[in-house]
Amino acid sequence: MSFSFFKALRPKTPQEVAKSIKESLVALDTKTVSEVKALEKSCETFGTLSHSEDCLLEVHSQLYCLSLGFLSEALEEVEKNFATMRTMLSGDGESEPNLDQVSQLVDEICKEDVLTLLIHKLPILGWEARKDLVHCWSILLKHKVESNSCCVEYIEQHAELLDFLVVCYDNKDIALSCGIMLRECIKFPSLARYILESASFVLFFKFVELPNFDVASDAFSTFKDLLTKHVNVVSEFLTAHYDEFFDLYERLLTSPNYVTRRQSLKLLSDFLLESPNSQIMKRYILEVRYLKVMMTLLRDSSKNIQISAFHIFKVFVANPHKPREVKLILAKNQEKLLELLHNLSPGKGSEDEQFEEEKEFIIKEIERLSC
Incomplete structure (x- = not known):
């Protein structure tokens, strides 16, 4: 006779993990918003039947608490799914990850447009979920499926995601997480080239002087990587955008902020004296x-x-x-x-x-x- 009352849960397949992540991220909008709208409708109906302001305030209070509850439940589900993703991608500390499963998960995440959701939902994720996402991000980008960097190729085809990450420096709550993710992207020449050529690149000249020291320092680290990681890409960029770039850079060199002046001067020396930038340097020293x-x-x-x-x-x-x-x-x-x-x-x-x-x-x- 078996006395086993508990059946071990079957581990999720990579396809199921990707699906669960997608559904929980979508639920941050659909579930919470639909529930809140239903409550608002009830509140409006109640308001037409009652002339008591105190009663209406009570209903609004309950509506607010319930909406927070719905959001909290949805975020907990996301957090749980991200933890599962992290374990599948990097192991559980006792055993190494199954590379076949990793490949399947990476492939599925790209096929199901989960990467887009991961980035767009960053502003409303909890701290633990963001931490797991940042940990997984590097693995997702580096992992190759049949010699193809699926996630890098996906971002190349959805380059607006890079613009979104850059703009997130304006949100101090997620700026540091986005900065780490951007620097992982910049390791790939095609993604670094896109950021340099994009309209969002000029925002770095603002972000490196933000009043929040931690955010400004992180933005400068990303700015430095953009200008030093891939010298040939940078040389082509500076050749094509010489005037506008150095017009903006002069503002950093003459900034009233000591840290900005010192960092930008050191960085200028770093990239100007690179051999692929010799023509840029020759042009610069004529002015x-x-x-x-x-x-x-x-x-x-x-x-x-x-x-x-x-x-x-x-x-x-x-x-x-x-x-x-x-x-x-x-x-x-x-x-x-x-x-x-x-x-x-x-x-x-x-x-x-x-x-x-x-x-x-x-x-x-x-x-x-x-x-």
Whole structure:
């Protein structure tokens, strides 16, 4: 005689997991909204039968509590399904994930348009669900099904999802989660190229200066990845959008915010001095307006900014093909520049000797100039 009263639940198949995720995400709209609308209709009917404001307020109060209850139930279901997805994609800590199941789940998530729902529902997900989604996101993007990166290809065909993630920096509650997801996307050249070319890219010049320090720092990390991860993609972008990009970038270099000035100056040096960007750099050092920006930064109250500015300023001066306008500006400000350079020191460190050699060379170049 069997005394087993409990039957072990059959693990869900990848297809069932994808279906459950989709249904629970859709339910965040359909279930909660339909239930709330039904309650509102009842409330309106009740309002026509009663002239008591107190009674109406009581009904509205009950309506609000019930709507919160419906939403809470729907979010709990999403959270449960995301936890199942996480286990299937990365294992349970004791056993490794079944790669066949992972492939089936990834394939199904793409076929059923679950990726779109995952991104669009981010603003209303709970903290635990967002954490699981961020963990799964990298796996979803990297996993290949029969040598195809299904999720990357899906996003290429639904590129507006990337715009949605960028705009989410304006929502401080989900900004950091979206930032992690964006940086995972940027690892793929085609997705990085789309963001650079999209209208939403210019928003980064706003986001890196948001008053919330954590969000601004995260936005700058994403901005930096966009400009450094794929040098050939970046070179093509800067060549095609040189004027508008550097117009915007100048605002960062001259920002009243110290952190913005320091980070943007360091980043400028990082991507300008990449060999694929050599033509961009040659064009940049011909422009008097950008020379003036570097000269201003050499006078910054921060030694770190002075040193970073020097490493770009020296390229203007060392250029053997300096245009006449650049020579005139350097000659006109010769005395002040020499004084600044003589007092400029990186402090103690292993690069002191090289820095001093470079500084002496630049000083001699400036001394040769005359109005």
